[in-house]
Amino acid sequence: MPLSTLAHRFRLAPLAAGLVLLAACASGGGSRASGDVNALYTQLDQASKGYETALQQAREGDDQASEQSLKDSLDSLKQAAARCGATPGCDSQRFYSVFDRLLRLKDGSFFAGEDLETVGEDAPEEAVAGKPGGAAALPQAQRAVTLLRGHKLSELIAMNGPVKAALEMWLTQWRSNLVDTWINYQYMRYEMWPQYDKADLPEALLFGIMAKESHGKVHAVSRSGAAGPLQFMYATGLRFGLNSRDGFDTRFDPSEAARANAAYMDEQLKAFNDNLELSLAAYNGGEGRMRRLVNGNTGVSFYDPAIYNQLSAETREYVPAVLAAAWLFLHPDSYNLNFPKIDGAPGRITLKRPASLSELTICMGSAQGMDDGWFRTLRNLNPRLNPQDEQPVGSQLKVPRELESVYASRCVDGPWPILASDLHAAVVPEVVKPEPKRTVQPHSRYIVRHGDTLLGIVHKLGCSDVREVSNLNDLKHHRIRAGQVLRLPSCRR
Known part of the structure; x- marks a missing residue:
């Protein structure tokens, strides 16, 4: 059995389906772990070890034993998860932690990133090399490149509350935006991914940033003036070579935007000692602000109250949302998410x-x-x-x-x-509203009394407005005084 086929058999979709049952675990009563609970935890640990054994057997080429070990471990884990809800004192978080650990273990295996479809073995040579012009060009197996400065990307994404909440948003309210991003990106991938590849940055990070910034809409412009698929502000774009060429703003060019984004992230990762969360916060909230908050302590957590509480609500949401989208890019089917197959050649x-x-x-x-x-x-x-x-x-x-x-x-x-x-070629007629007709008679005079206002005088006139009377009398800031003689247009409709 080829490794690619075996890899697909190791997908965690069956595990994800089984862990849907874990929602019921939260309702389990009792706070003291009973013998039944300890038995469940033992079964959980054995299932986890069985999964590791399956991976090792696969690496050694014992496909049959590996497949059986995998089946046994997943069945055991699903059974334990199902029993959790009926067992007082069962802590569902332990089951989710194992689920998360197995995904991270999978990222370190020889088929890391195989959640996504791989191209056939007959892929063109230029595609495998990642050269422009190769069809959809770049093999999907390159999605397995998950290293960020020597660290696995999965090790840098903590499954904490904010990231879990962002995962839920992407899988529910933002789901259509995530799928749109995926579709849009597949057709631009051959232009954007090589720019990230040159900078040794993981593709999942590029996808996560674009999902949150523009949903893959090249011509997106924010209310603050950020533009393009990766939403560069004008001044920041200039720093990284995005400018106007022949009347075209290159922030809207997918390849140029990806190049500039990779350069920006490279700069911030160096400034923040490879702290991905702080670097993303700088991209969204401004590097100057982040450097002042960090004050040289690049080892500080993004979620440290001294940092987190000083950030805008937008930045507090932005960082975990990008990380969650990147995680789903790597593990879609493990979260019951099926991206459509796209031929982006x-x-x-x-x-x-x-x-x-x-x-x-x-x-x-x-x-x-x-x-x-x-x-x-x-x-x-x-x-x-x-x-x-x-x-x-x-x-x-x-x-x-x-x-x-x-x-x-x-x-x-x-x-x-x-x-x-x-x-x-259809022409929509332009609607021109005619101005109301009125017959204007010679100007009349009005002596301003105590308590009069210009607005009140105009209301009495009934056919003019404050600006007209003010202009007629050269008034500054519409100010009038008692005894002043005003010229008023007397008119009838």
């Missing part, structure tokens, strides 16, 4: 007839099972183009390779490009 089309990105979106429809259409993908891959601007014949556009044949069959001839062009 890059391709190009040469326009045979003038078309905008919007028109191409219409004529491509839901091809290749993209129910939401291809607008976002086309925009992300061609960030320099206004989606409404028609591109001339001969223009080359980046598209997923699977759309090359779709373009040829749907967007060159036939009814769809005609329909798309007709819809795109």
